[in-house]
Amino acid sequence: MVQLVFILLPVILTLSGGTCETSASGRIYGGYLANIEKFPYIVSLQTKHENQRPHFCGGAIITSRFVITAAHCVDKITKEKLRIKAGTTYLKKRGITSQIDRIIIHPKWNGHYFDFALLKLHKPLIFSDRIRNVKLPPYLTEVPIKLGTATGWGLTNNPKDDLDFLRAVDLKVVEDCLKAKKSKYLPAESEFCAEHRYGIGDTCSNDSGGPFVIDGVLYGITSHGNGTFCQMADTGVYAKVPFVMNWIMKNIRQS
Numbered sequence: 001m002v003q004l005v006f007i008l009l010p011v012i013l014t015l016s017g018g019t020c021e022t023s024a025s026g027r028i029y030g031g032y033l034a035n036i037e038k039f040p041y042i043v044s045l046q047t048k049h050e051n052q053r054p055h056f057c058g059g060a061i062i063t064s065r066f067v068i069t070a071a072h073c074v075d076k077i078t079k080e081k082l083r084i085k086a087g088t089t090y091l092k093k094r095g096i097t098s099q100i101d102r103i104i105i106h107p108k109w110n111g112h113y114f115d116f117a118l119l120k121l122h123k124p125l126i127f128s129d130r131i132r133n134v135k136l137p138p139y140l141t142e143v144p145i146k147l148g149t150a151t152g153w154g155l156t157n158n159p160k161d162d163l164d165f166l167r168a169v170d171l172k173v174v175e176d177c178l179k180a181k182k183s184k185y186l187p188a189e190s191e192f193c194a195e196h197r198y199g200i201g202d203t204c205s206n207d208s209g210g211p212f213v214i215d216g217v218l219y220g221i222t223s224h225g226n227g228t229f230c231q232m233a234d235t236g237v238y239a240k241v242p243f244v245m246n247w248i249m250k251n252i253r254q255s
Contacts, residue, residue, distance in 0.1 A: 031167040031168050031169035032167065032168060032169070033165055033166070033167060034089070034151055034166045034167055034168040035089050035166070036087060036088055036089040036130050036166060037129055037130060039149075039151045039166065039168065039211075039213075040061075040087070040128075040129065040130050040131055040132035041060050041061045041062075041132055041133055041134035041211060041213075041218075042058060042059070042060060042061075042086075042151045042152070042166070042210060042211055043058065043059045043060070043061060043067055043084040043085060043086045044057075044058065044059075044084065044085040044086075044091055044153055045057040045058065045059055045069060045073055045074070045082065045083075045084055045209060046082075046083050046084070046085055046097075047077060047081050047082055047083070048081065053164075054091075055085075055091055055153050055164075055206065056073070056206060057069060057070065057073035057074075057206065057207075057208050057209035057210070058151070058152045058153070058154075058207055058208065058209045058210025058211070058222065059073075059084060059119065059209050059210065059211075060134050060210070060211035060218055060221075061086065061125065061131070061132065061133045061134060062133055062134060062136060062218070062248070062252075063133055063252060064121075064124040064125045064126075064127065064133070065120055065121050065124050065125075065252075065255070066118055066119065066120055066121070066251075066252055066255075067084055067118070067119040067121065068116065068117070068118055068119075068218075068221060068241070068248065069117050069118075069119060069209035069210075069221065070115045070116070070117065070208050070209035070221050070222065070223055070239065071105050071106055071109040071114070071115045071116055071117040072111075072115055072208065072209075072223075072224075073117065073208055073209040074103050074105070074117050074119070074209075075105055075109065075117070077103075078103075079099075079100040079101065079102065079103050082100045082103070082119075083097050083098060083099055083100065084097065084098050084100070084119065084121070085097050085098075086098070086125060086130075086131050087128065087130040087131040088130070088166075089165065089166045090164055090165055090166070091153055091164040092164050096125070096131070098121045098122060098123060098125065099121070099122040099123075100119050100120070100121065100122065101120045101121060101122045102119070102120040102255070103117060103118075103119060103120075104117060104118040104119075104120065104251050105117050106244065106247060112224070113188045113190060113191070114188075114190055114239070114244070115221065115223040115224070115239040116221060116239055116244055116247070117209075118248065118251055118252075120255055134211060134213060134216070134217070134218040135216050135217045135218065136217070136218055136241070136245065136248070137217050137218065137219055137241060137242045137245065138242065138245065139242060139245040139246055140242055140243065140245075141219075141242040142242075143173055143192045143214075143219050143220070143240060143242070144173065144214060144219075145172075145173050145174075145175050146172065146173060146214065147170050147171065147172050147173075147197075147214070148170070148171060148172075148173065148194065148212050148213055148214035148219065148220070149168050149169070149170050149171075149212070149213055149214075150168065150169055150171060150194075150207065150210060150211070150212050150213075150220075150222055151166060151167065151168045151207075151210055151211060151213075152166075152167065152206065152207030152210040152222070153165070153166060153167070153206065153207075154167075154206030154207035169196070170196075170197075171194040171195055171196055171197075171212075171236070172194060172195065172196075172197050173192060173193070173194050173214075174192070174193040174194060174195055174235060177191070177192055177193035177235075177237070187237060189240075189243065190239060190240050190243045190244065191223065191237050191238065191239060191240055192219075192220060192237070192238055192240050193235050193236065193237055193238070194212065194220070194235070194236055194238060195235045195236065207222050208222050208223065208224075209221060209222060210222045212238045218241050219238075219240070219241055219242065220238030220239060220240060220241060221238060221239040221241065222236070222238060223236075223237050223238055223239045224236075224237050
């Protein structure tokens with residue numbers, strides 16, 4: 001049976017994390033070490049590449065059979081070459097892996113906007129204190145102008161850091177995304193922006209697809225940013241989950 005958790009009333013949210021380009025090589029800058037017990041909904045998207053680490057993007061558990069991530073993470077990969085790893089703070093130890101039964105790209109994904117994808121897992125996850133679905137917002141709920149948290153296993157600003165440890169960064173939702181973002185791409189209705197309050201934190205593309213959570217509710221998917229290189233003071237853009245809740249629920253029910 002599909003298990004879903006919803007917030008029935010509008011919730012004020014806080015976001016954390018900006019991103020770089022729509023590619024798969026990025027990092028959390030200025031963040032902090034995190035434990036999977038505090039963020040049990042995050043998963044690592046992994047594939048096999050010679051001479052490269054398996055992790056390349058993040059995702060969030062929304063039911064025991066479904067993970068949501070960014071479309072740009074999975075639009076050029078087959079399900080046979082993809083797996084997720086859940087339930088671990090440190091990617092080289094513990095945790096469970098799951099194969100993918102189906103990749104569902106949002107039909108309006110055009111290489112930039114509507115950066116959403118669903119992954120149907122081959123077998124249901126067994127929930128525990130380390131593996132748990134994140135709460136989903138109501139359809140078309142506004143994203144609160146407050147702090148939120150982005151998590152991931154991307155690169156950091158310290159070359160000595162062990163990249164397989166989970167990290168988090170706290171970012172504030174930007175009220176005027178259009179004014180804050182300096183890019184050739186104008187923010188769409190399906191997106192929102194967030195940035196570090198003191199300009200000392202950011203996320204980038206190896207953190208792409210990962211969750212942006214406010215008060216325990218999934219409001220964003222790490223999508224893209226302003227430039228080729230992640231910057232401490234960058235304004236990141238997140239795919240707005242409430243905007244596509246009808247699409248999410250339709251695909252869960254039909255599967």
